Amino acid sequence: MRPKILYPLFDTIDALKGVGTKYGKLIKNLCGEKVVDILFHLPSNVVDRTYTVPLCEAQDNRIWTGVITITEHQPPATKKHPYRIYATDGTAEIVLVFFKVYADSLKKNYPIGEKRAISGKLEYFNGMWQMTHPDYVIPENKLNDLARLEPVYPLTAGVTNKMVLKLVSESFLRLPKMPEWLAPNSLGDLEYISFNDALYKAHHPQNIADLLPSSQARRRLAYDEILSNQLALAFIRQKVRQYKGHSFKGTGELYNKVRQTLPFELTNAQENALKEITADQESPYKMLRLLQGDVGSGKTVVALLSMLRVIECGAQTALMAPTEILAKQHYDTITELCANTDLKIGLLTGKLRPKEKREINQKIASGEINILIGTHALFTDSVIFKDLGYVVIDEQHRFGVNQRLSLSAKGAMCDVLVMTATPIPRSLLLTAYGDMDYSKIGELPQGRKPTQTAIANVNKMPDVIQNLKRKLEQGTRAYWVCPLVEESEKSDLAAATERYEMLKQEFGDSVGLIHGKMKEAEKDAVMEEFKQGKKTLLVATTVIEVGVNVPEATIMIIEHAERFGLAQLHQLRGRIKRGYESGSCLLMYSYPLSTVSRERLNIMKQTEDGFYIAEKDLELRGGGEILGTRQSGFTEFKLADMSCHQDLLIKARDDVLAILKTDPKLETERGQALKVLLYLFEQNEAVRTYLAG
Ligand code: ADP
Ligand code: MG
Numbered sequence: 001m002r003p004k005i006l007y008p009l010f011d012t013i014d015a016l017k018g019v020g021t022k023y024g025k026l027i028k029n030l031c032g033e034k035v036v037d038i039l040f041h042l043p044s045n046v047v048d049r050t051y052t053v054p055l056c057e058a059q060d061n062r063i064w065t066g067v068i069t070i071t072e073h074q075p076p077a078t079k080k081h082p083y084r085i086y087a088t089d090g091t092a093e094i095v096l097v098f099f100k101v102y103a104d105s106l107k108k109n110y111p112i113g114e115k116r117a118i119s120g121k122l123e124y125f126n127g128m129w130q131m132t133h134p135d136y137v138i139p140e141n142k143l144n145d146l147a148r149l150e151p152v153y154p155l156t157a158g159v160t161n162k163m164v165l166k167l168v169s170e171s172f173l174r175l176p177k178m179p180e181w182l183a184p185n186s187l188g189d190l191e192y193i194s195f196n197d198a199l200y201k202a203h204h205p206q207n208i209a210d211l212l213p214s215s216q217a218r219r220r221l222a223y224d225e226i227l228s229n230q231l232a233l234a235f236i237r238q239k240v241r242q243y244k245g246h247s248f249k250g251t252g253e254l255y256n257k258v259r260q261t262l263p264f265e266l267t268n269a270q271e272n273a274l275k276e277i278t279a280d281q282e283s284p285y286k287m288l289r290l291l292q293g294d295v296g297s298g299k300t301v302v303a304l305l306s307m308l309r310v311i312e313c314g315a316q317t318a319l320m321a322p323t324e325i326l327a328k329q330h331y332d333t334i335t336e337l338c339a340n341t342d343l344k345i346g347l348l349t350g351k352l353r354p355k356e357k358r359e360i361n362q363k364i365a366s367g368e369i370n371i372l373i374g375t376h377a378l379f380t381d382s383v384i385f386k387d388l389g390y391v392v393i394d395e396q397h398r399f400g401v402n403q404r405l406s407l408s409a410k411g412a413m414c415d416v417l418v419m420t421a422t423p424i425p426r427s428l429l430l431t432a433y434g435d436m437d438y439s440k441i442g443e444l445p446q447g448r449k450p451t452q453t454a455i456a457n458v459n460k461m462p463d464v465i466q467n468l469k470r471k472l473e474q475g476t477r478a479y480w481v482c483p484l485v486e487e488s489e490k491s492d493l494a495a496a497t498e499r500y501e502m503l504k505q506e507f508g509d510s511v512g513l514i515h516g517k518m519k520e521a522e523k524d525a526v527m528e529e530f531k532q533g534k535k536t537l538l539v540a541t542t543v544i545e546v547g548v549n550v551p552e553a554t555i556m557i558i559e560h561a562e563r564f565g566l567a568q569l570h571q572l573r574g575r576i577k578r579g580y581e582s583g584s585c586l587l588m589y590s591y592p593l594s595t596v597s598r599e600r601l602n603i604m605k606q607t608e609d610g611f612y613i614a615e616k617d618l619e620l621r622g623g624g625e626i627l628g629t630r631q632s633g634f635t636e637f638k639l640a641d642m643s644c645h646q647d648l649l650i651k652a653r654d655d656v657l658a659i660l661k662t663d664p665k666l667e668t669e670r671g672q673a674l675k676v677l678l679y680l681f682e683q684n685e686a687v688r689t690y691l692a693g
Contacts, residue, residue, distance in 0.1 A: 272439070
């Protein structure tokens with residue numbers, strides 16, 4: 001139950017004054033649904049309105065604030081012309097310029113002969129000061145009410161800064177006095193500012209330094225958010241530890257049978273990961289482990305071998321893939337690797353006909369199927385296992401903490417292994433997976449050929465196409481990845497389609513197109529044609545990021561590579577590492593190219609080490625960048641920035657350990673305050689499952 005004190009913050013923003021349906025939707029998209037989301041939408045800049053020199057001494061292009069006397073109105077000659085208002089501050093003349101504004105309102109706001117205070121950008125034009133659409137016009141005696149340093153918020157089309165300012169100040173009226181959830185004296189510089197004060201300061205910056213992640217207010221807020229995250233993860237971990245899971249001590253019979261027929265030796269890293277997983281399986285506790293390994297590091301074999309141990313004990317296993325294509329691919333791989341066993345392997349996807357579905361469900365229920373592979377269809381209610389002992393999740397994107405909780409509730413007792421090919425920097429592991437044990441496959445199998453990566457300006461396109469033509473004639477296959485367009489997915493598609501049409505002119509029917517708006521079956525069909533070589537050039541939006549395996553595909557061309565994040569580029573390039581031959585990847589860019597983008601492309605050129613790339617990615621995202629302007633996506637944090645608040649993470653982890661030791665049920669006064677904190681940052685699921693029982 002959410003504490004009462006937080007109710008006003010969790011109303012939807014419709015409850016705030018002035019939020020009409022029209023703006024409501026835009027603002028919800030920008031900040032979120034709830035009042036608290038407005039309060040956590042922090043400014044990314046300030047406008048300085050302290051520049052008040054007499055006009056005769058003013059400089060061009062500054063935000064100027066001052067008192068003027070209106071002298072003359074000059075309505076436009078035609079509709080196309082602006083409305084002009086002449087005025088003076090006593091030292092120089094200024095003209096105020098308005099486009100498409102009703103004359104009536106201008107006459108009311110700027111009465112001739114009277115004084116008004118204005119603020120806005122000053123420009124020198126045709127020998128005279130000019131201000132186009134002043135930001136403010138107010139009575140002279142209200143000048144002191146004007147915020148001299150005005151916070152500027154991240155905005156979206158249709159939402160003005162003034163609207164956000166108003167919503168923020170209304171939201172503050174609803175902010176209750178929060179109890180202090182930090183331990184006194186435990187936090188050095190943080191303890192001197194309360195949550196309420198920190199939030200207020202964050203919204204009322206006095207200078208640019210106040211906007212930085214290193215400011216006291218921002219650090220306090222970041223700490224609170226991180227603390228709630230770490231506390232929630234600790235709860236999950238404790239909860240999991242309480243389960244008396246199985247102890248799977250296999251006979252080794254199936255395991256050895258499959259290992260003996262593997263067409264390769266396991267790498268040391270694979271052996272180690274397997275050892276760690278086996279230890280979990282044999283222990284009487286429930287296993288919750290993350291297996292991290294770059295694309296192609298051989299996670300599937302490790303997963304399979306660990307499944308066999310469980311099957312030897314008579315239990316069933318399941319492997320969940322993010323997409324149907326991948327599920328089918330896992331099914332094929334595993335069926336092949338298990339060829340000399342009589343294991344029953346099932347594939348359950350959304351595509352099955354009702355009759356097929358019934359049949360397979362029946363085999364799952366009877367225990368006939370040993371390994372079930374599928375998409376999240378695996379966890380629908382109609383699927384009932386006889387005795388599910390072990391679930392492997394091949395993860396595409398990170399699950400949130402809450403999602404993970406609901407998933408493990410489904411198979412409360414079974415062991416869980418989550419596999420991810422997204423290398424995650426060490427510090428972030430703690431925040432995203434702090435509840436899990438962790439294994440890493442940090443090396444690729446021997447003999448993998450390095451991928452050549454080159455960078456080229458997009459104006460080299462004709463050469464690129466000629467080269468590609470030659471390569472394709474020699475029998476390779478290639479991906480052509482189309483730009484990520486930021487505005488909307490629709491234009492993503494338009495760009496890919498356009499490129500597809502153009503390449504068809506060059507390459508004819510051997511070009512295929514795949515994108516996210518296609519139906520699953522259509523995608524599969526195109527992929528199949530590409531696999532079989534009926535198509536040799538595949539134009540794609542980022543849908544191919546997911547792990548499709550076409551060993552003949554050794555070339556990848558990425559357009560507008562500067563628009564992709566490092567992790568994404570790495571993931572994409574991984575597609576051509578599976579080949580029989582060494583791959584080549586071309587990153588095409590166009591101007592403008594920011595320093596960070598250039599740096600990213602260079603890193604891609606220099607290294608293929610996913611873990612190194614992940615660390616660099618984090619570094620390039622952060623480093624004093626002002627919060628709120630950055631596209632996060634990396635973490636679930638709104639207020640904390642892992643590229644500069646890592647020290648707080650360590651502090652929070654220690655803090656949590658102490659809390660769990662002294663007040664595990666959050667019963668003390670501080671414990672009660674911590675509950676408020678958890679609900680404030682919406683760790684509801686964690687509180688519910690842990691504190692309820
Ligand atoms: P990922 O970690 O991306 O899931 P996979 O498990 O799909 O990687 O393995 C990629 C490829 O490498 C597969 O074709 C697999 O058979 C092969 N492979 C796995 N382990 C080894 C190894 N130790 N030596 C050689 N090849 C291996
Ligand atoms: Mg895989």
